[in-house]
Amino acid sequence: MSARRQLSLNLFVYPAGHHEAAWRYPQTGLDTLQDLGYYQALAQRAEQATFDAIFLADSPVLPENIRYAARFRLEPLTWLSAIAAATSHIGLIGTATTTYTEPYNLARQFAALDHLSGGRAGWNIVTTHEGKSPLNFGLDAHPEHGDRYARATEFLDVAGKLWDSWEDDALLADRASGVFADTAKIHPIRHVGKYFRVGGALSTSRSPQGRPVYVQAGSSEEGRSFAARFAEAIFTAHQTLDGARQFYTDIKRRAVALGRSAEHIKVLPGISAFIGSTEVEARRLEEAFDELIQPEFSLAELSARLGVDFSRHDLDAPVAAELIDRQGKLASYSRFKLIVDIIDRERPTLRQLIRRLAGARGHFVLAGTPERIADEIQRWFEQGAADGFNVMPPWMPGGFELFADEVVPILRRRGLFRERYAHRTLRGHYGLPRPESQYAQARRQTA
Amino acid sequence: MSARRQLSLNLFVYPAGHHEAAWRYPQTGLDTLQDLGYYQALAQRAEQATFDAIFLADSPVLPENIRYAARFRLEPLTWLSAIAAATSHIGLIGTATTTYTEPYNLARQFAALDHLSGGRAGWNIVTTHEGKSPLNFGLDAHPEHGDRYARATEFLDVAGKLWDSWEDDALLADRASGVFADTAKIHPIRHVGKYFRVGGALSTSRSPQGRPVYVQAGSSEEGRSFAARFAEAIFTAHQTLDGARQFYTDIKRRAVALGRSAEHIKVLPGISAFIGSTEVEARRLEEAFDELIQPEFSLAELSARLGVDFSRHDLDAPVAAELIDRQGKLASYSRFKLIVDIIDRERPTLRQLIRRLAGARGHFVLAGTPERIADEIQRWFEQGAADGFNVMPPWMPGGFELFADEVVPILRRRGLFRERYAHRTLRGHYGLPRPESQYAQARRQTA
Numbered sequence: 088m089s090a091r092r093q094l095s096l097n098l099f100v101y102p103a104g105h106h107e108a109a110w111r112y113p114q115t116g117l118d119t120l121q122d123l124g125y126y127q128a129l130a131q132r133a134e135q136a137t138f139d140a141i142f143l144a145d146s147p148v149l150p151e152n153i154r155y156a157a158r159f160r161l162e163p164l165t166w167l168s169a170i171a172a173a174t175s176h177i178g179l180i181g182t183a184t185t186t187y188t189e190p191y192n193l194a195r196q197f198a199a200l201d202h203l204s205g206g207r208a209g210w211n212i213v214t215t216h217e218g219k220s221p222l223n224f225g226l227d228a229h230p231e232h233g234d235r236y237a238r239a240t241e242f243l244d245v246a247g248k249l250w251d252s253w254e255d256d257a258l259l260a261d262r263a264s265g266v267f268a269d270t271a272k273i274h275p276i277r278h279v280g281k282y283f284r285v286g287g288a289l290s291t292s293r294s295p296q297g298r299p300v301y302v303q304a305g306s307s308e309e310g311r312s313f314a315a316r317f318a319e320a321i322f323t324a325h326q327t328l329d330g331a332r333q334f335y336t337d338i339k340r341r342a343v344a345l346g347r348s349a350e351h352i353k354v355l356p357g358i359s360a361f362i363g364s365t366e367v368e369a370r371r372l373e374e375a376f377d378e379l380i381q382p383e384f385s386l387a388e389l390s391a392r393l394g395v396d397f398s399r400h401d402l403d404a405p406v407a408a409e410l411i412d413r414q415g416k417l418a419s420y421s422r423f424k425l426i427v428d429i430i431d432r433e434r435p436t437l438r439q440l441i442r443r444l445a446g447a448r449g450h451f452v453l454a455g456t457p458e459r460i461a462d463e464i465q466r467w468f469e470q471g472a473a474d475g476f477n478v479m480p481p482w483m484p485g486g487f488e489l490f491a492d493e494v495v496p497i498l499r500r501r502g503l504f505r506e507r508y509a510h511r512t513l514r515g516h517y518g519l520p521r522p523e524s525q526y527a528q529a530r531r532q533t534a
Numbered sequence: 535m536s537a538r539r540q541l542s543l544n545l546f547v548y549p550a551g552h553h554e555a556a557w558r559y560p561q562t563g564l565d566t567l568q569d570l571g572y573y574q575a576l577a578q579r580a581e582q583a584t585f586d587a588i589f590l591a592d593s594p595v596l597p598e599n600i601r602y603a604a605r606f607r608l609e610p611l612t613w614l615s616a617i618a619a620a621t622s623h624i625g626l627i628g629t630a631t632t633t634y635t636e637p638y639n640l641a642r643q644f645a646a647l648d649h650l651s652g653g654r655a656g657w658n659i660v661t662t663h664e665g666k667s668p669l670n671f672g673l674d675a676h677p678e679h680g681d682r683y684a685r686a687t688e689f690l691d692v693a694g695k696l697w698d699s700w701e702d703d704a705l706l707a708d709r710a711s712g713v714f715a716d717t718a719k720i721h722p723i724r725h726v727g728k729y730f731r732v733g734g735a736l737s738t739s740r741s742p743q744g745r746p747v748y749v750q751a752g753s754s755e756e757g758r759s760f761a762a763r764f765a766e767a768i769f770t771a772h773q774t775l776d777g778a779r780q781f782y783t784d785i786k787r788r789a790v791a792l793g794r795s796a797e798h799i800k801v802l803p804g805i806s807a808f809i810g811s812t813e814v815e816a817r818r819l820e821e822a823f824d825e826l827i828q829p830e831f832s833l834a835e836l837s838a839r840l841g842v843d844f845s846r847h848d849l850d851a852p853v854a855a856e857l858i859d860r861q862g863k864l865a866s867y868s869r870f871k872l873i874v875d876i877i878d879r880e881r882p883t884l885r886q887l888i889r890r891l892a893g894a895r896g897h898f899v900l901a902g903t904p905e906r907i908a909d910e911i912q913r914w915f916e917q918g919a920a921d922g923f924n925v926m927p928p929w930m931p932g933g934f935e936l937f938a939d940e941v942v943p944i945l946r947r948r949g950l951f952r953e954r955y956a957h958r959t960l961r962g963h964y965g966l967p968r969p970e971s972q973y974a975q976a977r978r979q980t981a
Contacts, residue, residue: 160737165646172619199612222733223638286669290607
């Protein structure tokens with residue numbers, strides 16, 4: 088085979104890093120956490136390492152427990168636009184919720200990001216169930232899970248129509264005839280549905296990628312079926328290769344059953360690596376971070392995930408698994424299931440569990456030499472568990488620089504990862520086709 | 535007086551320029567109208583000319599008559615973020631509507647723009663009455679004028695609370711104690727009103743300017759009273775010095791009556807200048823643009839403004855003023871009044887009127903030498919009609935380069951405009967105070 092299958096690598100940018108105590112580590116740059124230059128430099132470093140994309144998560148609410156952790160939000164559409172200006176190739180993936188935004192506004196902003204970046208926009212589609220976010224939008228509680236996904240599905244239908252509403256060749260700009268835009272190729276979408284009525288067309292021309300790359304992270308039943316239908320990349324959390332492989336197999340099977348190509352849906356588990364020149368050094372590094380954990384914070388996070396108040400439990404006793412309501416409302420969330428699986432499999436003490444989750448909120452954490460990290464990446468990649476990884480450095484920028492400087496060259500030597508970009512769009516990096524406008528397609532088919 | 539009063543100059547960026555046929559002029563760069571580099575270069579040029587700000591207008595709808603004019607939209611929050619990355623001093627003012635957005639989302643994005651630009655964000659607050667925009671948001675018609683302003687007023691109350699919700703010193707990042715944010719200084723806003731219920735606090739810390747500079751453009755009775763209460767800069771359209779002076783006097787009087795300082799509300803009429811090395815050359819340039827006008831477009835625009843279908847009227851007959859309903863729904867709009875005033879004052883033919891409006895949609899258009907343009911600016915500035923201008927070049931980038939190269943040096947020689955920036959924030963350029971957080975103020979007053 089001439090073109091060997093290649094890893095997709097994504098940098099998940101989190102202010103000070105993904106370890107919950109990262110900001111307390113002396114080598115994070117606390118003074119620059121709200122400076123554009125800091126994030127631009129991170130993106131440039133990832134671009135030097137020929138990563139596919141950077142990713143900014145989001146939720147329209149102040150995270151709980153901000154007292155103890157650097158969890159303020161970087162609003163993705165604005166920050167990624169500013170980062171776009173300092174980069175030329177790397178993809179720019181931002182989270183936005185379908186539950187608390189309007190499709191016309193959001194479609195415009197992603198189209199703008201795609202235009203101004205020359206075709207590098209990706210949208211991580213979420214339905215948001217975090218904390219008190221409904222209270223910021225006049226609601227008393229989140230819409231139910233099923234209702235959120237129903238709205239998300241219609242939202243994508245509307246946004247897709249808007250992004251298609253200008254055919255690619257609608258903008259003529261013909262000075263002689265005086266026709267700027269061929270209005271026969273600009274389509275009012277006239278959408279009327281359960282959640283939205285939107286007249287359209289979009290207020291700007293079709294963007295370089297047609298529409299942003301669709302990214303998704305849901306692992307619940309509804310999340311999987313949504314992802315199988317729409318997602319072109321999936322951010323997912325797994326603690327074991329076996330668990331990741333089951334998810335990978337399931338999601339690809341679902342996508343193929345819907346008539347999609349398995350290659351057009353990239354499965355990218357999170358990975359957080361403590362890197363040392365020896366195994367002992369790497370573990371010591373991880374332990375240094377664990378010493379910075381504040382149990383009050385960790386327990387509050389865990390309690391919110393599992394619906395049990397652990398604040399007065401003995402840290403060195405086994406987790407009181409019998410208190411967890413496995414049929415309750417929280418049980419539908421993928422992160423609930425992931426944590427419960429750890430408890431059932433490993434019977435950890437409360438202290439062991441919070442350390443386990445501190446590194447990357449349930450994503451795969453490992454400590455080792457660059458070779459060992461590369462081995463693990465290769466193993467998941469070759470054994471049907473991953474098409475690549477969402478790299479979640481424990482701290483930034485140092486933790487990412489180690490990955491870029493030490494792990495990436497090994498992956499390249501093994502022929503698993505590109506030496507240079509072959510494309511300038513995120514679709515190009517992922518090997519995804521550029522979608523044709525549904526209106527152009529309809530015209531072609533009736534012609 | 536040692537520090538002479540200084541002009542404020544703002545560049546109103548419009549894809550090909552403000553003349554409605556600008557895109558047909560051979561010297562506009564049609565190929566780059568959607569390229570970030572083009573807009574960054576314009577902003578850099580304005581920054582070299584030490585302008586206070588650039589401005590992007592907006593409306594969440596595809597403009598009518600896109601067939602004939604380069605009126606696609608640049609979504610301001612994304613594009614200004616990307617422009618921020620290529621500039622260091624110039625203010626970045628973007629339009630956003632209070633009618634079709636949610637305060638929590640919009641407040642986050644403006645806070646982000648202010649953070650990432652180091653304190654250069656300005657918000658042109660509009661209530662939107664353009665075309666079919668309600669149809670993009672599930673509505674059949676625009677909310678009524680009064681209702682839109684009532685919502686806007688409450689929107690500002692909510693957004694203001696959100697921007698104040700983190701006191702300036704709430705972010706501690708104290709590694710030793712493990713306290714990242716002092717939650718006693720982060721305030722849930724708990725807003726409950728007629729239009730919004732918002733819990734707060736904002737998901738990010740207070741931005742460099744506290745909040746964006748408030749800009750407004752309303753000239754109706756409600757618009758003026760809103761502007762007098764909130765606006766720190768006003769974009770306004772006037773055809774004559776007298777008209778501008780009346781507006782200027784009225785708005786300052788209203789602001790002072792509300793206890794504000796007259797200096798903290800900058801009145802900035804639009805100006806579109808055709809610049810030539812002689813008066814004849816300048817007028818020839820203007821005529822060259824007028825030759826490119828497409829009457830079908832101009833008449834459609836005029837008909838929409840005045841509520842009269844002029845499409846079959848004789849271009850060379852006087853405008854049929856008797857058909858205009860002066861008590862109708864459109865009469866409350868400032869642009870309606872401005873056009874009707876021209877008709878009453880000058881009794882133009884239809885052709886004369888559409889040429890008059892083609893340059894800048896009703897803003898002040900003049901043709902002349904750089905000295906003549908500078909004279910006019912100085913006259914308005916010194917005779918109580920303007921604190922500065924919103925510069926609307928007929929075409930871009932050339933039309934702006936002429937202004938920057940030829941007119942700005944004259945204004946500087948006359949001591950009317952800065953030679954270099956003394957500040958790095960938009961509030962600094964405008965001489966506006968940085969607002970204290972209302973929550974910090976309350977704490978101070980009860981202490």
